[in-house]
Amino acid sequence: MAAESEQPSMPIISEMGQFGGWLTNHSDLIIQYCVNIIAAVLILFVGYLLSKAIANGTAKVLHKKNMDKAVVQFIHGLLRYALFAIVFVAALSRLGVQTASVVAVIGAAGLAIGLALQGSLSNFAAGILIVIFRPFKSGDYVQVSGVAGSVDSIQIFQTILTTPDNKMVVVPNSSVIGSPITNYSRHKTRRIDLVIGVSYSADLNKVKSLLLALCEADSRVLKDPGVVVGVQALADSSVNFVVRPWVNTSDYWDVYFDLLQSIKESLDKEGIDIPFPQMNVHLNKVES
Template sequence: MENIEGLMQQAPEFIVTYGLKVVMAIVIFIIGKYLSNVAKNLTTKMMLSRKIDETVASFVGNLVWGVVFVFTIIATLGQIGVQTASLVAVLGAAGLAVGLALQGSLSNFASGVLMVVFRPCRVGDYVDAAGVSGTIDEITIFSTRLLTPDNKVIVAPNSAMMNGTITNYSAQEKRRIDMVIGVGYGADIAQTKKILTEVLDNNAYVLKDPAYTIALAELADSSINFVVRPWVKTPDYWGAKFELLEQIKNALDAANIEIPYPQMDLHLKEMPAK
């Protein structure tokens, strides 16, 4: 009877103490849930404002929401008196196990985020990366999809793309075409340079700025080699190169200037009589 009376006397204090804890726990949960949604929306909007892929932005936003919400749950349980140290240890161990199991996937995900944030390449760029070449068709969370000029599809892991050298042929508005034109030793150097200059001046693809370069570069075994280096707009690169090679060949042929092929002169000496 005395125990019951003692409990009855302690009941108001118990209700006040633990009631406040429960109320505070509910408040912490509500505020934490609200903050997790705010963090998610801010992260997603910030990434979309930087023109980051929508899939990646959504995934990162959900990841931020999950992290904030987990901390909210831990804070809520701690407020009502639950020992959270062991819970944090369990969550840490579980996270470590999952991280080790998904090490490759997490590496690809992190590389994908870095690709869309720092933009070493974008969709539509023609690149050399991860040992392959092609036009980037899609950058997803874990991999990058490339299309080769002959329309083959290559899917490369994002980690392989970011861990190696990326050569981006589309990053700049202008590209230089590097050509080596060889003519015979009997050709007149001044006349040859004049013909090459006329071809470049009359080609619609060749830009006036930066100026092109035509120079004698090498006295090779079978030819005199000129370097011809015009600048063109990046999308026009291949069309310009193919057209210039054809025009240069026709112009040199019209001037009777030989474009030699590798050859060797053999001199036969009289064999001694037996």
């Protein structure tokens, strides 16, 4: 009985012996593969750190050169991804993969992916054009593709805007390039355009002198170019004056609001009416 119980373990012992022999015969190959895998992992890890460090270092140098923040962020992202792609190919090469065939496969796959992702590629190309031609820079207040806001960053595929009420808007770069761009911050000065309506009974010369004096009294209004005040239109219920002072771009909204308030208060003080829509209702008694 004891001999019979020992017989089933013999094949297992034999298989273990064969496996041990295979390990002994191929120990050099196994060690080489293990070394290659460890080396590939180290290449990926160290390469990731180096690509990150190089991209960050380049960004710091560009910042010191006073390059625009949005451009720096675009170059940082592009450089980091490109370097890591090189590191990935190097890791594959360490594993014994033929990099020439990998590049060919990547090229073929890139063509197929490019056809499938034409929009993303157009966004990438548009991002490069934005960086080269620089229609705006970080912090500029712009209107692009129907959206107005301050430029936060230019990324590889999209431009990030922050609206005046602190909303983040992501605009694809192709939409930025493919639509008119209005940059409100590019020039140092801007013109305020106001239309002020007064009644037909008002003394037009007096109104013109008053509007001109109010603009010139504000120290934020520029002397050159001068303020333009004139009759713009004889409307249905009012005589419309156009008021066009020039101010520094940073003072635009402050002067805009203050000037409107000053004009209203001064016209009221001088007894000059500002017409507003009115409706007269006449009730006629019908005798039965």
